[in-house]
Amino acid sequence: MRAYFGRRYMLSASHRLHSDVLSPEENRRAYGKCNNPFGHGHNYLLEVLVRGEVLPETGMVVDMVSLDKVIRSLVLNRFDHANLNTDALFVNQVPTTENLCRAVFNLLVNAVPSGRLETVRIEETENNFFECANPTEA
Numbered sequence: 001m002r003a004y005f006g007r008r009y010m011l012s013a014s015h016r017l018h019s020d021v022l023s024p025e026e027n028r029r030a031y032g033k034c035n036n037p038f039g040h041g042h043n044y045l046l047e048v049l050v051r052g053e054v055l056p057e058t059g060m061v062v063d064m065v066s067l068d069k070v071i072r073s074l075v076l077n078r079f080d081h082a083n084l085n086t087d088a089l090f091v092n093q094v095p096t097t098e099n100l101c102r103a104v105f106n107l108l109v110n111a112v113p114s115g116r117l118e119t120v121r122i123e124e125t126e127n128n129f130f131e132c133a134n135p136t137e138a
């Protein structure tokens with residue numbers, strides 16, 4: 001049986017979507033109003049899904065307190081109430097929610113306290129969400 005534990009976190013951050021390899025017109029076409037030079041903010045909903053065994057000692061897949069500590073130290077302290085464009089991870093890539101999702105996945109993939117990171121999902125708005133899944137079968 002596969003067992004999963006999922007946890008949600010709120011994350012507020014600002015960004016401007018602009019690619020240096022696109023012309024101003026291409027940027028406007030690709031990103032619309034999200035390309036405006038002053039940026040804008042989102043209240044992201046971050047969902048982390050960990051897959052693992054239900055440990056007989058605790059009856060849990062992952063210790064939630066330890067997971068919260070990892071998420072806080074690696075993700076929330078870094079990105080919450082931040083301008084994503086100024087983060088080192090986004091110097092060479094546009095801070096779209098796709099790229100934010102990949103960045104969060106990469107920060108967490110070797111840091112979950114037990115089990116393995118299965119997916120990271122980020123809702124940007126009530127209509128948009130992005131998801132990164134662990135590519136390895138195990």
Ligand SMILES: [Zn+2]
Nearest residue numbers: 015034040042
């Ligand atoms: Zn946006």
